[in-house]
Amino acid sequence: xxxxxxxxxxxxxxxxxxxxxxxxxxxxxxxxxxxxxxxxxxxxxxxxxxxxxxxxxxxxxxxxxxxxxxxxxxxxxxxxxxxxxxxxxxxxxxxxxxxxxxxxxxxxxxxxxxxxxxxxxxxxxxxxxxxxxxxxxxxxxxxxxxxxxxxxxxxxxxxxxxxxxxxxxxxxxxxxxxxxxxxxxxxxxxxxxxxxxxxxxxxxxxxxxxxxxxxxxxxxxxxxxxxxxxxxxxxxxxxxxxxxxxxxxxxxxxxxxxxxxxxxxxxxxxxxxxxxxxxxxxxxxxxxxxxxxxxxxxxxxxxxxxxxxxxxxxxxxxxxxxxxxxxxxxxxxxxxxxxxxxxxxxxxxxxxxxxxxxxxxxxxxxxxxxxxxxxxxxxxxxxxxxxxxxxxxxxxxxxxxxxxxxxxxxxxxxxxxxxxxxxxxxxxxxxxxxxxxxxxxxxxxxxxxxxxxxxxxxxxxxxxxxxxxxxxxxxxxxxxxxxxxxxxxxxxxxxxxxxxxxxxxxxxxxxxxxxxxxxxxxxxxxxxxxxxxxxxxxxxxxxxxxxxxxxxxxxxxxxxxxxxxxxxxxxxxxxxxxxxxxxxxxxxxxxxxxxxxxxxxxxxxxxxxxxxxxxxxxxxxxxxxxxxxxxxxxxxxxxxxxxxxxxxxxxxxxxxxxxxxxxxxxxxxxxxxxxxxxxxxxxxxxxxxxxxxxxxxxxxxxxx
Numbered sequence: 278x279x280x281x282x283x284x285x286x287x288x289x290x291x292x293x294x295x296x297x298x299x300x301x302x303x304x305x306x307x308x309x310x311x312x313x314x315x316x317x318x319x320x321x322x323x324x325x326x327x328x329x330x331x332x333x334x335x336x337x338x339x340x341x342x343x344x345x346x347x348x349x350x351x352x353x354x355x356x357x358x359x360x361x362x363x364x365x366x367x368x369x370x371x372x373x374x375x376x377x378x379x380x381x382x383x384x385x386x387x388x389x390x391x392x393x394x395x396x397x398x399x400x401x402x403x404x405x406x407x408x409x410x411x412x413x414x415x416x417x418x419x420x421x422x423x424x425x426x427x428x429x430x431x432x433x434x435x436x437x438x439x440x441x442x443x444x445x446x447x448x449x450x451x452x453x454x455x456x457x458x459x460x461x462x463x464x465x466x467x468x469x470x471x472x473x474x475x476x477x478x479x480x481x482x483x484x485x486x487x488x489x490x491x492x493x494x495x496x497x498x499x500x501x502x503x504x505x506x507x508x509x510x511x512x513x514x515x516x517x518x519x520x521x522x523x524x525x526x527x528x529x530x531x532x533x534x535x536x537x538x539x540x541x542x543x544x545x546x547x548x549x550x551x552x553x554x555x556x557x558x559x560x561x562x563x564x565x566x567x568x569x570x571x572x573x574x575x576x577x578x579x580x581x582x583x584x585x586x587x588x589x590x591x592x593x594x595x596x597x598x599x600x601x602x603x604x605x606x607x608x609x610x611x612x613x614x615x616x617x618x619x620x621x622x623x624x625x626x627x628x629x630x631x632x633x634x635x636x637x638x639x640x641x642x643x644x645x646x647x648x649x650x651x652x653x654x655x656x657x658x659x660x661x662x663x664x665x666x667x668x669x670x671x672x673x674x675x676x677x678x679x680x681x682x683x684x685x686x687x688x689x690x691x692x693x694x695x696x697x698x699x700x701x702x703x704x705x706x707x708x709x710x711x712x713x714x715x716x717x718x719x720x721x722x723x724x725x726x727x728x729x730x731x732x733x734x735x736x737x738x739x740x741x742x743x744x745x746x747x748x749x750x751x752x753x754x755x756x757x758x759x760x761x762x763x764x765x766x767x768x769x770x771x772x773x774x775x776x777x778x779x780x781x782x783x784x785x786x787x788x789x790x791x792x793x794x795x796x797x798x799x800x801x802x803x804x805x806x807x808x809x810x811x812x813x814x815x816x817x818x819x820x821x822x823x824x825x826x827x828x829x830x831x832x833x834x835x836x837x838x839x840x841x842x843x844x845x846x847x848x849x850x851x852x853x854x855x856x857x858x859x860x861x862x863x864x865x866x867x868x869x870x871x872x873x874x875x876x877x878x879x880x881x882x883x884x885x886x887x888x889x890x891x892x893x894x895x896x897x898x899x900x901x902x903x904x905x906x907x908x909x910x911x912x913x914x915x916x917x918x919x920x921x922x923x924x925x926x927x928x929x930x931x932x933x934x935x936x937x938x939x940x941x942x943x944x945x946x947x948x949x950x951x952x953x954x955x956x957x958x959x960x961x962x963x964x965x966x967x968x969x970x971x972x973x974x975x976x977x978x979x980x981x
Contacts, residue, residue, distance in 0.1 A: 285763050286935060289871040292749045293768070294513070294742075301515045306485040307470035307544045314472070315344055317533050317543040318397035319525060320387035320404050322379045323525040323550055325413035325900025326587075326618045329377040329386055332490040333405040337389060342396035345536060346404065347389040349374045351534050355499040361523075362491050362780075363433075364622035367499070368589040368621050370553070373528050379408065380588045381620050382901040383552025385454035388529045388971070390541060413618040413900045417584045419455060419561035425582050425613035430592040431783075432629075436600060436666050439607030444575040448567030451576075452644045456636035457565065457966045460893035460902075461557040462910060463625055463744075467515025468547065470553055473530035474540035482509045484527055487517045487741050488780020494774035495523040512771045519782060520554040525626055551905035555623025556582035556893065558593045560632045564640040572648045572655045577605040577665075579637060586621040587615045591700030593622060598946075601714050601835050603641075604661035618900055624782065625711060626883065627942035630715050631949070635887075635967060638950035643963065652954070653680050653689065653839075664833040672832045675863035678926045679839035683710075683861040686922075687841040696961035704845035704854075707959025713838035713947035717865060717930065717938035718785045721823035722778035724793035726755065726801045727815040733765045735815070736798075739778035740770040740790040743778075745941060746872030747787055753868055754791040754935055758798035776819075784939030785838070787868065789822070795934045796820040829932060835926075836864035836943040840951035841907060846959045851971030853956055855885050856923045860948070863928035865938025877923035877944040884948020886913035892968050 290864065297303040305622045322329075334346035352374035357367050369375075373385050386406055391397035427434035445451060471484040480502060486492050489509040497504040514521065527542040532542035545553060560583050567576030581595035596610040612629070625631075645652040657677055663670055684690065692708055693699065699706040725737040730792045736755045742748045748768050756763040779789035797820035804818060805811075841859040846852070860881050890911040904910060925942065929936030949967060957963045962977045 283579050285756045287866065288610040290753055290763065290869050291871065292746055294748055295751050295981055298349060298506030303309050305467055305515055306472065306483055306511065307542065309472065309483055310893055311472060311474065311540040313539045315377060315390050315392060315537060315539055315541045316394040316397045317367050317388045317390045317529055317541050318401040319385050319529060319543065319549060320389060320401045320406065321549065322382060322384040322386050324379055324408045324410045325382040325415065327379050327408045329379060329881065330407040330409050332387055335424040337400040337404045338477045340396065340400045343389060343400045344392065345390045345533065347374055347532055347536065349377050353535055356501050359498045361495050361498060367495065367523065369623060370588065371523055371525055373525055373532065378954070380586060381618050382899060383620065385525050385553070388533060390533045390537065391454055399623065412831045415617050415619050415895050415900045416897055417559050417615070417617060419582060420848045421615045422582060425615045427611055428590055428592040429611050432594050432597050434592060435611040437609045438666060441578055441607045443566065444607035448575045449570040450644065450647050450908035452566040452640055452647060454564055454640055454643060454965060456562045456639060457562045458632040458635060458967045460559050460895065461625060461887065461891045462551060462893055463518040463519055463520035463554065464907065464912070466521060468545050468550060468616045469521060469524055469526050470542065471527040471530045472540055472542040473534040475534060475538065478506065480507045480531065482531065484509055484511050485514050486511045487521045487743055488776045489771060489773040490713050490739055491780045492527060497525065499528060499803055500531060509773045510515050510771060511741060514743040515742060517781065518626045519628065521743070525553045533926050540915035547907060548905050551902055552620055555621065556741040557625035557632070558585070558622035560593060560595050562595055564636050564638055566644050567642060568648060572650045572658050574603055574605040574659050576607045577603055578609045581612045581633065583614055583622065584617045584619055587616050587618055589621040590614060591622045593632065595633030595636065598637050600666045601664060601833060602712060603659045604665040608665055616828035627715060627945045630942065630946045631887065634711065634713060634947045635949045635953065636945050639953055639965065642709065642954040642957065651694065652710055653684055656680065667833055669833045672689045672930050672932055673928055674837065675926055676837040676839070679837055679861040679863050681929040683839040683841050683859055686861050696958050701845065703847055703849065703874050705848060705959040706845050707957065708841065708843045708956045709951045709954025709958055711840045711947035711954060713840055713943055714835045715784055715939065715943045715946055716834050717834040718783060719778040719789045719792060719826045719829060720785055721821060721826050722789045722793040723819060724797045725778040725817055725819045726794065726797040727817040728801060728805060728811050729815045730811045730813050733767065734759055734761065736766060736794055737775045738770060738790050738794055739773060739775040741781040742770060743781045745781065745876060746869060747781065747790070749869045749872060750787050751790055751794055755794050755798055758795045759802060765771055770898040784941040784943065788933065788937040788939055791823045791935050792826065792866060792933065793820050793936055796822060834930065834938065835939065836862060836938045838862035838943050838947065840947040842955045844952060844955040844959055846956060846974065848960065851974035853889055853969055853974060855952060856919050858919065860923045860944060862923070862925045862943055864925055864940045865924055865933070866929040866936030868935065868937065873940050874923050876940050878921050880942065880944020881921050881923060881948050882913060882918055882943045885917065885952060888949040888952035888969060889968050
């Protein structure tokens with residue numbers, strides 16, 4: 278008799294690949310050996326705008342071990358006349374060496390290939406490139422609004438409802454404030470690395486990325502290849518955060534492997550990653566709120582400006598943060614861009630929502646102060662019954678439950694609302710809160726589940742585990758769907774040959790993949806006759822969720838959360854210390870509490886880093902960044918991180934087969950605002966510009 282097992286989902290499971298990772302058995306992209314492997318080293322421009330006049334490659338080619346120097350005069354041609362998986366044309370920065378034009382400092386101008394990495398680096402650093410330099414402009418500021426234009430990214434750029442000025446005039450309380458956030462960089466622990474080779478007429482790329490379906494498709498388009506002749510593998514990934522899409526290193530490796538007809542590996546340095554792998558754009562945001570005397574909104578206006586490159590458009594949709602959060606009779610939001618001589622920004626964990634929530638949730642705190650209403654109560658009074666802009670019903674909306682549970686656990690009821698009154702020795706103490714939301718979507722994916730002759734099951738799905746624990750989550754989901762213990766399930770991921778699937782991004786990965794796995798597993802169970810023999814090759818069922826996922830558009834779907842922070846501020850030194858944080862989230866059914874809490878706490882830590890530390894500063898003279906490395910770019914270290922708690926309320930999505938929403942990004946949303954609001958409560962000074970550096974605290978005689 279077969280024992281039916283259920284209940285793996287919702288219980289803690291250590292990572293199925295954990296032992297391999299801690300023992301070194303798990304190989305990352307730059308560690309996998311290949312016979313006759315050559316090494317490529319990218320050469321980047323030293324001017325911020327202009328043209329390459331000449332590349333003096335003869336001396337480099339004569340150096341020991343050097344095999345080739347590729348540049349715009351001799352590199353293979355690529356095709357950029359296509360629309361890719363992300364619904365847009367490719368960024369010209371990945372169309373390497375196609376023209377002499379230089380669009381920003383750090384633009385790829387050559388690739389040196391040699392027998393060893395050391396030889397390639399030495400030759401690359403000695404390569405002489407002559408430029409015709411032109412004046413450049415990298416000065417981003419709020420004053421550039423007149424040059425800006427709206428752009429639809431992965432959501433509409435402009436959404437307007439109601440008469441803004443009329444409703445402002447009718448409001449008893451009006452807030453009009455401006456906020457800024459700086460350039461921020463992903464900096465995953467594992468650098469971007471790829472090895473390309475031709476084998477049996479197929480292009481194979483071993484890479485570190487967030488979705489092999491995505492990368493394989495882009496490479497097939499760029500090099501005009503039959504998609505079936507391209508295979509991309511990415512088994513273990515040491516972090517991505519939005520940066521590990523199609524980048525210069527993969528294209529360079531494919532070019533060199535094609536020219537030399539041998540495997541070529543290209544690994545980016547940490548400094549190169551500051552030029553070539555994207556970043557979060559700086560933002561300049563204006564928020565206008567109008568409310569009745571009791572704090573009920575009449576007006577919500579949120580305008581955001583971000584920079585993009587001169588060769589490609591990318592919008593950081595910060596103004597979209599409020600479209601799902603708060604209702605108002607007049608609801609106007611717009612995200613605009615200005616073109617500069619800088620690298621193209623890209624998606625970075627909680628794109629739009631992270632910087633947008635800082636402005637919106639700080640503004641709500643300011644409105645609460647002006648209305649004389651508790652910040653949590655103000656948010657609860659403005660809870661919408663349906664989508665404030667869309668008018669669609671919510672699949673579920675448990676933000677109020679997050680605030681109620683969080684306030685109870687944080688001790689919010691004992692808070693004295695007056696700022697600057699709590700002291701502990703030299704420290705001023707304060708507490709703050711903020712709301713969080715992030716869309717909960719899903720994308721079509723395919724999966725195959727095989728019943729093996731030995732009684733085990735093999736799941737094949739082209740998922741990407743970028744450190745989130747996706748392998749483990751899918752193992753758990755498959756085990757429940759098959760009604761077997763988890764040790765009878767093997768999950769294979771990270772290979773484009775496994776079929777099309779969603780990439781790891783937008784907090785949609787696990788949900789999209791789990792849906793496909795659940796569907797295939799259910800069909801397999803139905804096809805297995807009790808007691809029937811399984812042939813040696815097994816019995817396989819495949820699924821595709823395209824039709825089922827399409828029905829999700831009938832409702833608004835979001836994860837929600839409530840962030841709480843306590844800070845201590847030293848007014849003599851300007852030092853800000855976060856003492857404790859609590860986040861309570863409504864983020865669907867939690868598949869694996871162990872890795873889910875890790876994701877949520879990681880996002881909250883990033884929020885602390887965003888609030889107090891992270892800031893990339895661009896030199897207007899050179900066009901580049903000051904200190905483009907992890908010595909010059911400050912992130913929160915161990916000593917900066919206090920006791921952090923992350924928990925959740927029951928919130929399964931009724932329309933998802935497992936109940937999943939998404940947790941990858943909600944942890945960072947609102948976290949910086951909670952810290953900033955706590956700094957105001959401690960000092961009585963409002964900081965509207967991130968990060969809240971010690972010098973800004975010291976110099977803030979009024980609003981900062």
